[in-house]
Amino acid sequence: MSIPVSVRDLRLHYGDTVALDNLSFELAGGKIYGLLGRNGSGKTSLLSVLAAFRRATGGTVLVDGEDPFENARVTRRVCLIRDNVDAEDADRVGSVLDLASRLRPNWDADYASRLAKQFDLPLRKRVSGLSRGGRSALGVTLGLASRAPLTIFDESYLGLDAPSRYAFYQELIADYAEHPRTIILSTHLIEEVANLFEEVLILDRGRLLVHEETDTLRRRGATVTGEATAVDAFVAGNDLEALGEKRLGGTKATTTYGALTEAQRREAAAAGLDLAPVGLQDLFIHLTASGVPR
């Protein structure tokens, strides 16, 4: 039920603004992908092209092997949930779900009802009367219950409060395990969702900066923890770039950038230091900071 995505030399311009600049990548599908990037890096533009909401200026986009633009066979199998959920303001929430049940081939009505209850969706209320959290809850319900082979959440759950966001993450993982599909999440809440991502793409000013498995990406850095002087000696002795540090009494944890060699790992162990993969957010901040050599 999952579908692959292939992007070659994709360009998208809005007048003089270059939103996407020769992007190329392949998603095999059947995974949860994280799409990260600073404000204005092109995430929404990319996702809009994948879901055929916009036509590319140049390059090739294949979703399940076909150009998605004005291609109903593909678009009915792609569900993009945007920040401000696409629903008529005058419609009642219940009618929006009804409409989705008619448009979405894999719609699961029982699951939609269960999600509506879980997220306290007021079915009789008009969309215009929903709070920001209510709009996000509607988006999440539409996105999950659609079970579209390519499901995309573009920051659409950020209006939910923390308990509801965690409920969404749990639902996503549980439903994805039972009904595997290709899922892309764009987010600024990196640490919260990092564990969901099997692969991560980072956009930077319209270009693809990183496309890697999450575990591989995390090994681009390390958190070195132990007795403070030993940590400092290890970091300085190996000429490691420190991204940040935390101290607690005589103990220190320094986040470093750069993959460690086996010899360095052995040296750390011999010095009584613990090594852990680095947090995705720390890496993201480092990689997308202006002035950092790439």
Ligand SMILES: Nc1ncnc2c1ncn2[C@@H]1O[C@H](COP(=O)(O)OP(=O)(O)OP(=O)(O)O)[C@@H](O)[C@H]1O
């Ligand atoms: N409709 C539009 N008209 C003109 N420029 C646009 C339009 N939509 C986006 N842009 C520009 O294209 C670039 C990419 O924007 P996009 O919304 O895709 O980025 P984003 O990564 O989703 O940003 P954010 O994280 O802030 O939502 C930005 O420079 C933005 O100003």
